[in-house]
Amino acid sequence: MTNERHAGKNKRESILKKDQFYLPEGVIYLDGNSLGPMPKAASSRVNKTVEDEWGEMLIKGWNDAGWMKQPSILGDKIGKLLGCAAGSTVLGDTLSVKVYQALAAALAMRPDRKIVLSDSGNFPSDLYIADGLLRTLKSGHELRVVAPEDVYDNITEDVAVVMLTQVDYRTGRMHDMNALTKATHDVGAVSIWDLAHSAGAVPVDMAASNAEFAVGCTYKYLNGGPGAPAFIYIRPDIADSVEPSLAGWLGHAQPFAFDLDYRPAPGIERMRVGTPPILQLAALETALAIWDGVSMDDVRAKSIALSELFIEGVEATCSQLKLISPRDSSQRGSQISFAFEHGYPAMQALIAAGVIGDFRAPDTMRFGFTPLYLDENDVKRAVEILADIMKNDTWKQPRFQKKGDVT
Amino acid sequence: MTNERHAGKNKRESILKKDQFYLPEGVIYLDGNSLGPMPKAASSRVNKTVEDEWGEMLIKGWNDAGWMKQPSILGDKIGKLLGCAAGSTVLGDTLSVKVYQALAAALAMRPDRKIVLSDSGNFPSDLYIADGLLRTLKSGHELRVVAPEDVYDNITEDVAVVMLTQVDYRTGRMHDMNALTKATHDVGAVSIWDLAHSAGAVPVDMAASNAEFAVGCTYKYLNGGPGAPAFIYIRPDIADSVEPSLAGWLGHAQPFAFDLDYRPAPGIERMRVGTPPILQLAALETALAIWDGVSMDDVRAKSIALSELFIEGVEATCSQLKLISPRDSSQRGSQISFAFEHGYPAMQALIAAGVIGDFRAPDTMRFGFTPLYLDENDVKRAVEILADIMKNDTWKQPRFQKKGDVT
Numbered sequence: 106m107t108n109e110r111h112a113g114k115n116k117r118e119s120i121l122k123k124d125q126f127y128l129p130e131g132v133i134y135l136d137g138n139s140l141g142p143m144p145k146a147a148s149s150r151v152n153k154t155v156e157d158e159w160g161e162m163l164i165k166g167w168n169d170a171g172w173m174k175q176p177s178i179l180g181d182k183i184g185k186l187l188g189c190a191a192g193s194t195v196l197g198d199t200l201s202v203k204v205y206q207a208l209a210a211a212l213a214m215r216p217d218r219k220i221v222l223s224d225s226g227n228f229p230s231d232l233y234i235a236d237g238l239l240r241t242l243k244s245g246h247e248l249r250v251v252a253p254e255d256v257y258d259n260i261t262e263d264v265a266v267v268m269l270t271q272v273d274y275r276t277g278r279m280h281d282m283n284a285l286t287k288a289t290h291d292v293g294a295v296s297i298w299d300l301a302h303s304a305g306a307v308p309v310d311m312a313a314s315n316a317e318f319a320v321g322c323t324y325k326y327l328n329g330g331p332g333a334p335a336f337i338y339i340r341p342d343i344a345d346s347v348e349p350s351l352a353g354w355l356g357h358a359q360p361f362a363f364d365l366d367y368r369p370a371p372g373i374e375r376m377r378v379g380t381p382p383i384l385q386l387a388a389l390e391t392a393l394a395i396w397d398g399v400s401m402d403d404v405r406a407k408s409i410a411l412s413e414l415f416i417e418g419v420e421a422t423c424s425q426l427k428l429i430s431p432r433d434s435s436q437r438g439s440q441i442s443f444a445f446e447h448g449y450p451a452m453q454a455l456i457a458a459g460v461i462g463d464f465r466a467p468d469t470m471r472f473g474f475t476p477l478y479l480d481e482n483d484v485k486r487a488v489e490i491l492a493d494i495m496k497n498d499t500w501k502q503p504r505f506q507k508k509g510d511v512t
Numbered sequence: 513m514t515n516e517r518h519a520g521k522n523k524r525e526s527i528l529k530k531d532q533f534y535l536p537e538g539v540i541y542l543d544g545n546s547l548g549p550m551p552k553a554a555s556s557r558v559n560k561t562v563e564d565e566w567g568e569m570l571i572k573g574w575n576d577a578g579w580m581k582q583p584s585i586l587g588d589k590i591g592k593l594l595g596c597a598a599g600s601t602v603l604g605d606t607l608s609v610k611v612y613q614a615l616a617a618a619l620a621m622r623p624d625r626k627i628v629l630s631d632s633g634n635f636p637s638d639l640y641i642a643d644g645l646l647r648t649l650k651s652g653h654e655l656r657v658v659a660p661e662d663v664y665d666n667i668t669e670d671v672a673v674v675m676l677t678q679v680d681y682r683t684g685r686m687h688d689m690n691a692l693t694k695a696t697h698d699v700g701a702v703s704i705w706d707l708a709h710s711a712g713a714v715p716v717d718m719a720a721s722n723a724e725f726a727v728g729c730t731y732k733y734l735n736g737g738p739g740a741p742a743f744i745y746i747r748p749d750i751a752d753s754v755e756p757s758l759a760g761w762l763g764h765a766q767p768f769a770f771d772l773d774y775r776p777a778p779g780i781e782r783m784r785v786g787t788p789p790i791l792q793l794a795a796l797e798t799a800l801a802i803w804d805g806v807s808m809d810d811v812r813a814k815s816i817a818l819s820e821l822f823i824e825g826v827e828a829t830c831s832q833l834k835l836i837s838p839r840d841s842s843q844r845g846s847q848i849s850f851a852f853e854h855g856y857p858a859m860q861a862l863i864a865a866g867v868i869g870d871f872r873a874p875d876t877m878r879f880g881f882t883p884l885y886l887d888e889n890d891v892k893r894a895v896e897i898l899a900d901i902m903k904n905d906t907w908k909q910p911r912f913q914k915k916g917d918v919t
Contacts (some may be wrong), residue, residue: 127567129568134570136571139571140573142566143567147562147566148562151559151562151708152558152559155550155558155795156550158738159549159550159554159737159738160534160536160549160555161536163539163541163547163868164546164547164870165863166738167549181791197766198606198786199785199787200787201761202605202609202758205758225772229764229770229771230761230764232772232773233759234759236759236774237756237758237759238759239759240757240759241616241620241648241649241755242648242649242650243651243840244650250772255918287817290884296681330566330790331565331573331790331791332579332788332790332791333789334789335786348647349644350647351612351641352640353606353637354636354637354640354646355637357636357637357640361691363636363872363873364636365632365636367641367643367774371650377604378606379608379637379742380606380607381737382740382789382792383622383738383739384558384789384791384792384795385739385789386739387789388562388791456572461572466768466769498668
């Protein structure tokens with residue numbers, strides 16, 4: 106530990122893996138919190154899967170290319186970044202489906218309680234999924250959505266499940282996972298954490314948190330590519346007693362026995378549902394290889410340094426923009442958001458100038474800080490370009506006013 | 513119609529698209545009912561998505577490369593092959609997830625009935641999913657599984673949903689979709705068809721069947737690649753009243769408004785859940801392009817011709833193999849199965865000799881017939897090789913006895 110600390114500066118520098126990612130010429134990418142960039146190794150790896158595996162092996166790829174095991178092998182690589190025990194994390198489906206699986210399982214663990222507690226800073230899909238599940242159950246459950254700062258006080262003894270996203274997708278505000286999980290357990294409720302904006306962004310220790318479930322996606326800070334599968338973690342001591350709602354054949358104890366009756370596979374494997382997306386997993390494999398040996402503490406330190414540099418620069422040069430992320434770096438994840446009434450055209454102007462962030466209605470300009478492929482010079486340059494746009498009112502140009510389908 | 517019939521022979525010949533698929537040298541591929549082969553265009557198309565779209569466009573790919581619309585655009589291409597109205601089919605997730613969505617929605621349409629009727633010829637995952645949903649609901653539902661030949665007589669007035677796979681994955685036996693759907697509707701129940709072994713294999717007319725729901729996968733006869741997403745169809749007149757159980761954000765009326773409340777998108781779009789798998793969709797796009805303009809009637813005629821040729825050849829030369837598919841071609845899909853006590857090693861020996869079929873426990877050797885890339889010579893050669901293996905007891909060699917993980 107002493108040695109590690111001693112070597113801190115060098116280690117932090119070594120986490121810059123810019124040479125392993127492809128970034129278009131002239132682009133400063135501050136949207137890795139939405140979709141991470143392409144690892145340079147991705148295209149040849151995916152090509153290998155298409156031509157040498159699918160093309161040459163055909164159906165035999167399931168065994169000979171190891172396709173069937175990819176969700177567990179890569180799941181473990183993600184688990185390792187999140188402090189999950191080996192064999193407790195598996196990949197598949199999308200985050201929304203994984204939220205459904207976790208919540209259905211958690212509710213089944215507390216049949217006498219009817220409240221699901223969440224907050225208005227949760228990603229809307231998590232709330233929609235909870236709402237859809239409760240409407241499907243028709244069992245008198247209630248989804249109680251409170252303000253993020255009121256969560257703690259609303260963890261009461263009638264709550265079955267506390268379902269939260271650790272890092273707010275709008276502001277980057279970060280919940281105290283360990284404290285809230287402890288409060289959840291103190292009232293006998295079950296804890297589910299959505300780590301979409303945490304995985305690869307901030308240090309997480311699932312084992313230490315003692316939470317029962319975690320879910321997340323792999324196309325943000327983990328850089329798995331558009332539509333990369335989601336992950337789900339179940340605390341090992343309860344995994345064998347979890348009842349799968351989505352009882353698909355690949356979560357069966359013996360999928361290829363083709364029994365008519367469902368028997369869940371041991372442990373986390375029961376959270377697998379259907380055929381895994383092999384091309385997506387190939388891309389994700391290259392992204393996760395970059396994370397091998399990377400210390401999340403080093404990522405965190407660098408993320409804070411870059412974020413502080415950005416806040417300082419923007420506040421010094423863009424008085425129209427108001428910081429809405431927590432100013433205290435320990436209270437936020439790896440993104441910085443500013444409110445600006447004309448945030449949409451301003452972001453379009455910024456993107457046109459090569460600095461890619463994104464916009465969230467009604468007025469939020471979001472910027473993600475991703476130490477694997479961003480350095481101080483990128484951040485300084487991004488500030489300069491943003492300052493120039495604000496100073497010159499570039500965003501007022503009509504071409505930046507037109508709304509796209511997706512931001 | 514007269515002209516079409518007149519031109520029948522030429523049209524049937526024109527459906528052979530062998531030049532558009534990659535097949536390894538010396539391989540006769542009779543397992544397209546499990547995983548279709550790679551379209552030659554797939555690798556460059558996927559590479560374009562990885563390098564030119566993900567790599568160059570980054571987050572902008574969702575709009576600029578049209579990623580967000582792919583599930584609907586490609587869904588419609590599949591719908592067209594299945595007699596679905598435009599705008600009634602969408603892609604996403606896996607078949608097991610789509611079964612769950614359809615069954616949950618169907619049950620919500622008949623709240624006073626508690627029976628889900630299916631059969632023992634259904635793919636096990638469909639039964640597992642039903643079982644998992646009913647256990648999640650805890651509402652006193654019963655999954656009633658009868659023999660395939662007993663389905664008709666068990667469609668009674670207490671049945672809420674009849675959920676069947678049209679073509680039996682083991683034997684190729686095919687249900688009469690229109691007759692069973694009519695019987696289902698006559699008792700006021702809701703009809704769900706799994707078309708996993710139908711799509712791209714046999715003519716289906718969803719509109720004519722009047723069934724409410726259909727689901728299926730795209731990696732079998734449609735050749736979408738390992739882990740290609742599934743599809744779901746809802747009859748257009750009821751789609752707007754279907755309640756999504758998996759209420760994910762991409763099925764929301766305005767996903768990017770980030771409202772806290774869920775409002776389903778109009779029509780079939782509400783069956784979308786989370787972020788679509790863009791690399792898989794790129795591969796699938798090339799596979800579906802090959803189907804453009806292909807007549808399913810022509811595919812069917814050729815499939816029957818190839819199947820008959822195979823049955824005739826095998827029965828003339830391999831007396832140990834017993835046909836377990838229906839002998840009447842109108843009663844089966846596009847696969848032929850034979851029972852053989854030593855089917856596992858026999859299939860391994862056959863695969864080693866370049867003829868790839870597959871094995872399903874306890875004793876079924878399965879062979880799929882896929883007119884897009886198989887011709888009469890392939891079938892004759894496959895018969896010769898199989899006959900040789902049976903005549904020489906090649907399968908008795910120890911190297912063919914060892915069981916793999918997946919067959």
